[in-house]
Amino acid sequence: MTENAVFSQNKVLTIDTMNPKVKNVEYAVRGPIVQRAVQIEKELREGVKKPFTEVIKANIGDAHAMGQQPITFFRQVLALCSYPELLKDNMFPEDAKSRARRILQACGGSSLGAYSASQGIDCVRQDVARYIERRDGGVPCDPDNVYLTTGASDGIVTMLKLLVCGEGASKTGVMISIPQYPLYSAALAELGAVQVNYYLNEEKCWSMDLSELERSLAEARKHCNPKVLCIINPGNPTGQVQSRQCIEDVIRFAAKEHLFLMADEVYQDNVYAEGCQFHSFKKVLFELGPQYSNTVELASFHSTSKCYMGECGFRGGYMEVINMDPEVKDQLTKLVSVRLCPPVPGQALMDLVVNSPQPGEPSYTTFMKERTATLRLLAEKAKLTEEILNTVPGITCNPVQGAMYSFPNISLPQKAIKEAKALGQAPDMFYCMKMLEETGICLVPGSGFGQKDGTYHFRMTILPPTDKLKILLAKVKEFHQKFTQQYS
Amino acid sequence: MTENAVFSQNKVLTIDTMNPKVKNVEYAVRGPIVQRAVQIEKELREGVKKPFTEVIKANIGDAHAMGQQPITFFRQVLALCSYPELLKDNMFPEDAKSRARRILQACGGSSLGAYSASQGIDCVRQDVARYIERRDGGVPCDPDNVYLTTGASDGIVTMLKLLVCGEGASKTGVMISIPQYPLYSAALAELGAVQVNYYLNEEKCWSMDLSELERSLAEARKHCNPKVLCIINPGNPTGQVQSRQCIEDVIRFAAKEHLFLMADEVYQDNVYAEGCQFHSFKKVLFELGPQYSNTVELASFHSTSKCYMGECGFRGGYMEVINMDPEVKDQLTKLVSVRLCPPVPGQALMDLVVNSPQPGEPSYTTFMKERTATLRLLAEKAKLTEEILNTVPGITCNPVQGAMYSFPNISLPQKAIKEAKALGQAPDMFYCMKMLEETGICLVPGSGFGQKDGTYHFRMTILPPTDKLKILLAKVKEFHQKFTQQYS
Numbered sequence: 019m020t021e022n023a024v025f026s027q028n029k030v031l032t033i034d035t036m037n038p039k040v041k042n043v044e045y046a047v048r049g050p051i052v053q054r055a056v057q058i059e060k061e062l063r064e065g066v067k068k069p070f071t072e073v074i075k076a077n078i079g080d081a082h083a084m085g086q087q088p089i090t091f092f093r094q095v096l097a098l099c100s101y102p103e104l105l106k107d108n109m110f111p112e113d114a115k116s117r118a119r120r121i122l123q124a125c126g127g128s129s130l131g132a133y134s135a136s137q138g139i140d141c142v143r144q145d146v147a148r149y150i151e152r153r154d155g156g157v158p159c160d161p162d163n164v165y166l167t168t169g170a171s172d173g174i175v176t177m178l179k180l181l182v183c184g185e186g187a188s189k190t191g192v193m194i195s196i197p198q199y200p201l202y203s204a205a206l207a208e209l210g211a212v213q214v215n216y217y218l219n220e221e222k223c224w225s226m227d228l229s230e231l232e233r234s235l236a237e238a239r240k241h242c243n244p245k246v247l248c249i250i251n252p253g254n255p256t257g258q259v260q261s262r263q264c265i266e267d268v269i270r271f272a273a274k275e276h277l278f279l280m281a282d283e284v285y286q287d288n289v290y291a292e293g294c295q296f297h298s299f300k301k302v303l304f305e306l307g308p309q310y311s312n313t314v315e316l317a318s319f320h321s322t323s324k325c326y327m328g329e330c331g332f333r334g335g336y337m338e339v340i341n342m343d344p345e346v347k348d349q350l351t352k353l354v355s356v357r358l359c360p361p362v363p364g365q366a367l368m369d370l371v372v373n374s375p376q377p378g379e380p381s382y383t384t385f386m387k388e389r390t391a392t393l394r395l396l397a398e399k400a401k402l403t404e405e406i407l408n409t410v411p412g413i414t415c416n417p418v419q420g421a422m423y424s425f426p427n428i429s430l431p432q433k434a435i436k437e438a439k440a441l442g443q444a445p446d447m448f449y450c451m452k453m454l455e456e457t458g459i460c461l462v463p464g465s466g467f468g469q470k471d472g473t474y475h476f477r478m479t480i481l482p483p484t485d486k487l488k489i490l491l492a493k494v495k496e497f498h499q500k501f502t503q504q505y506s
Numbered sequence: 507m508t509e510n511a512v513f514s515q516n517k518v519l520t521i522d523t524m525n526p527k528v529k530n531v532e533y534a535v536r537g538p539i540v541q542r543a544v545q546i547e548k549e550l551r552e553g554v555k556k557p558f559t560e561v562i563k564a565n566i567g568d569a570h571a572m573g574q575q576p577i578t579f580f581r582q583v584l585a586l587c588s589y590p591e592l593l594k595d596n597m598f599p600e601d602a603k604s605r606a607r608r609i610l611q612a613c614g615g616s617s618l619g620a621y622s623a624s625q626g627i628d629c630v631r632q633d634v635a636r637y638i639e640r641r642d643g644g645v646p647c648d649p650d651n652v653y654l655t656t657g658a659s660d661g662i663v664t665m666l667k668l669l670v671c672g673e674g675a676s677k678t679g680v681m682i683s684i685p686q687y688p689l690y691s692a693a694l695a696e697l698g699a700v701q702v703n704y705y706l707n708e709e710k711c712w713s714m715d716l717s718e719l720e721r722s723l724a725e726a727r728k729h730c731n732p733k734v735l736c737i738i739n740p741g742n743p744t745g746q747v748q749s750r751q752c753i754e755d756v757i758r759f760a761a762k763e764h765l766f767l768m769a770d771e772v773y774q775d776n777v778y779a780e781g782c783q784f785h786s787f788k789k790v791l792f793e794l795g796p797q798y799s800n801t802v803e804l805a806s807f808h809s810t811s812k813c814y815m816g817e818c819g820f821r822g823g824y825m826e827v828i829n830m831d832p833e834v835k836d837q838l839t840k841l842v843s844v845r846l847c848p849p850v851p852g853q854a855l856m857d858l859v860v861n862s863p864q865p866g867e868p869s870y871t872t873f874m875k876e877r878t879a880t881l882r883l884l885a886e887k888a889k890l891t892e893e894i895l896n897t898v899p900g901i902t903c904n905p906v907q908g909a910m911y912s913f914p915n916i917s918l919p920q921k922a923i924k925e926a927k928a929l930g931q932a933p934d935m936f937y938c939m940k941m942l943e944e945t946g947i948c949l950v951p952g953s954g955f956g957q958k959d960g961t962y963h964f965r966m967t968i969l970p971p972t973d974k975l976k977i978l979l980a981k982v983k984e985f986h987q988k989f990t991q992q993y994s
Contacts, residue, residue, distance in 0.1 A: 030669075030733050030766040030803050033833040037671040040841055048624055048843035056623075080621045083614025097589035100851075101581040107597070126571025131817040133568045135544075136536055168656060168821075171845055179696070181518075183525040204844040208667070245518050278518040315518050329619040331850030333656075345521040353528055355536035356692040357659055361849040362819030363588075 042207040045200050046466020047078055051450055055460040070458035074490050076478045077460045079254075079422045081328025084481040089327060089388050091381045092370045095121070099130050099366050113379040121366045130362045136355035138166025138336070139362070142369040146336050149372035153286075154301035159338065165350070166336050166368060168360045170284045170321035173337035175205045177280060177317045180350060181246050182211040191244035193234060193277070195226070197425060197467035197475070199254040212242040217470060220427065223416050224258035228267050235275055247277040252285040252296065252420030255467045255477040257400070259294040259419040265302045272314055279316040284335075287325035290397035291419035300340060316340040322367045324422065326392040334364030334371075396422070399480040399487055406491040410498050422481060425464065428474050428498065434505035446474040452501065457493045530695040533688050534954020535566055539938055543948040558946035562978050564966045565948045567742075567910040569816025572969035577815060577876050579869045580858045583609070587618050587854050601867040609854045618850045624843035626654025626824070627850070630857040634824050637860030641774075642789035647826065653838070654824050654856060656848045658772045658809040661825035663693045665768060665805045668838060669734050670699040679732035681722060681765070683714070685913060685955035685963070687742040700730040705958060708915065711904045712746035716755050723763055735765040740773040740784065740908030743955045743965040745888070747782040747907040753790045760802055767804040772823075775813035778885035779907035788828060804828040810855045812910065814880040822852030822859075884910070887968040887975055894979040898986050910969060913952065916962050916986065922993035934962040940989065945981045 033041070052075075059073050075083070082088065091114060098104050098118035105115055124141040126132030137143065143161040150159040167173035182190045191212040194202045206213045216234035218224040226249070238244040249268060251260045260268075272279045281299035289296050300318055304311045322334035339347065359365075374389075375381040400418035407415035407426045415426035430445050438448030444465035453459055464475025482490055521529070540563075547561045563571070570576065579602060586592050586606035593603055612629040614620030625631065631654065635647040655661035670678045679700040682690045694701045704722035706712040714737070726732045737756060739748045748756075760767045769787035777784050788806055792799045810822035827835065847853075862877075863869040888906035895903035895914045903914035918933050926936030932953035941947055952963025970978055 029829070029831045029834075030764055031834050032831050033837070035671075035733075036668050036834055036837060039671075040668055040837055043841060043844060045840060045844045048846075049840075078621065080614060081619075082617035083620040085615055088617055088619050093589040097585040097592060100588055101585035104585060104592075109595070125819070126568060127573055129570035129576060129819070131569075131576050131815075131819045132571040133566065133818045168849070169846065175845075180524050180528055183523075183527075201844060208841075208844075245523075276518055327619075330621045331613070331617070331619045331847070333847075333849040341517070343517045343520050346517075346519050346524055349521070349524060349528055352533060352537075353531060353696075356531060356533045356689060356696075357663075358536070358657065359819070359821075361656070361821040361852060363851045364849060 039208050039210050043204045044207070044466070045204045046462050047200060049462070049466060051447070051454060051460060051462065052077055054451065055454060058454065058458065068458065069456055073454075073458045073460060074482060074486065075460045076482060076490060077462045079324060079479055079481065080330055081422075081481055082330070084479070085483050086328050086392060086481065087388070088329065089385060091375055091385045092327070092329070092367060095370055096363060096366060099363070102128070111380040113375055113381045117370060117373065121369060125362065130366065132362070134359040134362055134365060136357075136359050137351060138164070138360060139365050139369070142166060142365050143336075145369050145373040146338075150300070150338060154298055154304070157301055157304040163339050163342070164336055165339070165354060166334075166360045166365050167319075168335065168364065169323060169330075169333040170282065170319040170335045170337075171201050172333075172360070173317070173319045173335055174201060174280065174282065176350070176354060177337065178205050178209055178211065178246070179353065180346065181278060182206075182209045184243060187241060187243070189242045190246070191238045191242035192246040192248060193231070193238070193244055194248045195250060195253075197255050197464065197469055199250055199282070200466055202248055203468070212238070214238040214242070214244050215468065218253070218256060218258070220416065220470070220473070223419070224253055224256040224425075226260065226264055226268060228271060231268070231271055245278055246280060247272050248280045248282065249299070250282040251299075252288055254282075254285065254421050255423045255425045255462075257416065257418040257421045257423050257425060259289050259291065259296065262297045262302060265297050265299060266306065269299065269303055269306060269310060269314060273310055279314060281316060281318045283318055284321040284324045285421040286320065287393065288396065288422060289420040290400045291417055294419045296420070300338065303340070312341065314341060317342075322364060322371055326389045327367075327371055329367055332364040332367045333361055334368040335360075336368055395484070396480065399484060400424075402484070402487065403478070403480045403491065406488075406495065410495045412502055413498060418480060422479050423477050424480060425467070425475050425477050428476065429502075430474050431502060431505035434501065437505070446476060449474070449501065450476055453494070453497050457497050459490055459493055459497075527696050527698050531692045532695070532954070533692045534950050535688060537950070537954060539935070539942060539948060539950065540565055542939065543942060546942065546946065556946065557944055561942075561946045561948055562970060562974065563948045564970060564978060565950045567812060567967055567969065568818055569910075569969055570818070572967070573971050574816050574880060574969065575876070576817065577873060579863055579873045580815070580817070580855060583858055584851060584854060587851070590616070599868040601863055601869050605858060605861065609857060613850065618854065620850070622847040622850055622853060624845075624847050625839060626652070626848060627853050627857070630654060630853050631824075633857050633861040634826075638788070638826060642786055642792070645789055645792040651827050651830070652824055653827070653842060654822075654848045654853050655807075656823065656852065657811060657818075657821040658770065658807040658823045658825075659689050660821075660848070661805070661807045661823055662689060662768065662770065664838070664842060665825065666693050666697055666699065666734070667841065668834065669766060670694075670697045672731060675729060675731070677730045678734070679726045679730035680734040680736060681719070681726070681732055682736045683738060683741075685743050685952065685957055687738055687770070688954055690736055691956070700726070702726040702730070702732050703956065706741070706744060706746070708904065708958070708961070711907070712741055712744035712913075714748065714752055714756060716759060719756070719759055733766055734768060735760050736768045736770065737787070738770040739787075740776055742770075742773065742909050743911045743913045743950075745904065745906040745909045745911050745913060747777050747779065747784065750785045750790060753785050753787060754794065757787065757791055757794060757798060757802060761798055767802060769804060769806045771806055772809040772812045773909040774808065775881065776884065776910060777908040778888045779905055782907045784908070788826065791828070800829065802829060805830075810852060810859055814877045815855075815859055817855055820852040820855045821849055822856040823848075824856055883972070884968065887972060888912075890972070890975065891966070891968045891979065894976075894983065898983045900990055901986055906968060910967050911965050912968060913955070913963050913965050916964065917990075918962050919990060919993035922989065925993070934964060937962070937989065938964055941982070941985050945985050947978055947981055947985075
């Protein structure tokens, strides 16, 4: 054999030989439209002429990238933890220093650079537990049930990994809302689970209907083994805040139908609409009495990335598991140990979120001012977005009760739908791509989240600064009118 | 139906209904022995009397937890990035400030709290590429081939996810060294891939033998589809540093046998033994000429957790992919986008590692002093460990040429082996558990890494401070002698 002959013409890893489950993964929030937006930004920098001078990315809930300022106290403590020499400095308030000392004492070698326990730093989990207890009016929380995670995504995927198994008709089915946050569909594709869709009721402000849950479950039972029910509250991409009654119904349904509940509650502080209030699934579960609170299995997820913090880059988060079988918990602890630990700076940040400055502490006033201002601004922008979008003929936008997104319904002319389909594109992808090319605005088409057949939407974050948001909304309005005209 | 009747007696998620692949996962580095060590620590705190006053954890390569100090420059820049108000302060050197400004400018909203691109911050990937080029004597590196990761573990698991597929005889086989770092076996178990063992040659200082690779591959081809060859160099847990010739042989073997190479090179700065040198797989690949450098598919992994940094808690890392099919690369980029981005503080830290202070910059002298001192100390401790262990009758320790571990061979008396087996324990687990209970020293049994049948080992880090390491080694010696006597 000559030396050349040993070289195969084909690669080992090709699109045909790779893991087909990975090929099935889709993640619209960073999909083709965002890649095109990045290209356009590059073209603009290179001097290519466009009908706009700037790309406005309203595709992702990335608060700091949109100019939201970090909470001073959090960043002071993180700086102190990163470089403890600063503890000697007089420029930092005492409460920031004491938080930093407490976190460092809980770290191996008093360093953020040591691995933590795989479940997360003990004292952080204790602080999380106390935070949950305060939030839920005293419902007890055992720190042993708290797992720190690398953002909420990590916790969600880890729980799904434990839950998903089987083949054919006994393959695990996971019920997710449509529209959904595409982490869910992506994780299910990767794990090879069956995605079981239940539709939110757009007419009733994206609420969950019991009858729809029943329909969806009955349908799924014909071909798979539905074991899990996922809820996002406040809703992503849909911005609704579930009523207490609705949560109660969902819990009763899960108990009756023997489903494991996964509650994605990362927007728990992002509630804007009057009359709306965040109710944690855990609290409602315990209020339903021991028949429920001792039996229904629940995992709830939180994150440092949303709410008033918006600290996405730190990848901090936690999950609480309730009524988890002790043997399974051992397996969960083992599973997370393989990745050693969540990033320790993210754990420190999670600690600050659940153990924020208290009345009487030197940082309290500034902290509250910053927190309140951020949340008030978000509430204003939620209102503004809804109001302006609803002035556009052909756009109907539900109230943005919470979270960080509007998900308006858009009427698309038949001609546009035809043209899109001829190009092999989803009609709302066609619409959003055109908007990006003509206005520089980057939105995510509704098809990336799922929607009722024949309806079209886009997801738009409410995060840009108010002046920019107004420009953005005006441009969307103008574009929609022009688009409608062009294809009518 | 009464209300009570709706409550199922059984949980949804039990040890019998959970994902069986997760059950198959094992991770000895944080396994039962470490859990027992944590318990013992708790017992000591509670005043339980033990024949020792402190647990010494030599089970994991966690440098800072063992007292290694972080590099001042790195932590200064991280503090500046966390709390940019500090940029106004005069206490930080100019080069630290300029690095911080550069990183912040590359972050959305100039904040570590924004999501980065999923592949990692552009300028960090560029710095990584230049670092690789310098390291490899000018072999070109395209930043587009660099992916920042959440520690090296994340990159390794992501690559395996792409590679593993098929069922039955066409299931992907992944060749890993025995002994191995159990991340590999754990990931393969979770993905349902076939673990294909090749044995390192303990007699020849844990070198890789071509004949053994051939044997292992031929064997594997009878029942699966071996596609991947994983190498850890410098070795974990075995501490060997591969010769250039050996790497060349491995690359030729991979080319001939059509295998995808995964090179775990996280200990690339941890080379202590005289005559040993780190050769990257990429450099050797390019030195073999275009027949190889244009065809052999390679992924190489690095991390902020090891070398002189030891910053495990930040979960920073990168991987470089070479000769990856462009369609597959698109799939890889899509896959990593689902988790949004690696932790941004870890990305910043990775940047500092690959763009450290240069001659003429104000931090250069201190940086070099700290770096050199840490590596010199590690080299001393590597030597010390090997020497002392080899004075113990019944313990044979190969030179710790690199990495952070010794992996000595231990002779166990037949009586002890019998007693262990009667308890259903691996004999070296039995040995290590006894050592923990009697001395407070926490090691990981060789069975957690894999070893030739009938041989026994433990892995011990060389990280404890020299005085503590000496005590530890003396205790190991004493224990081994007592144990041998007791069971002879």
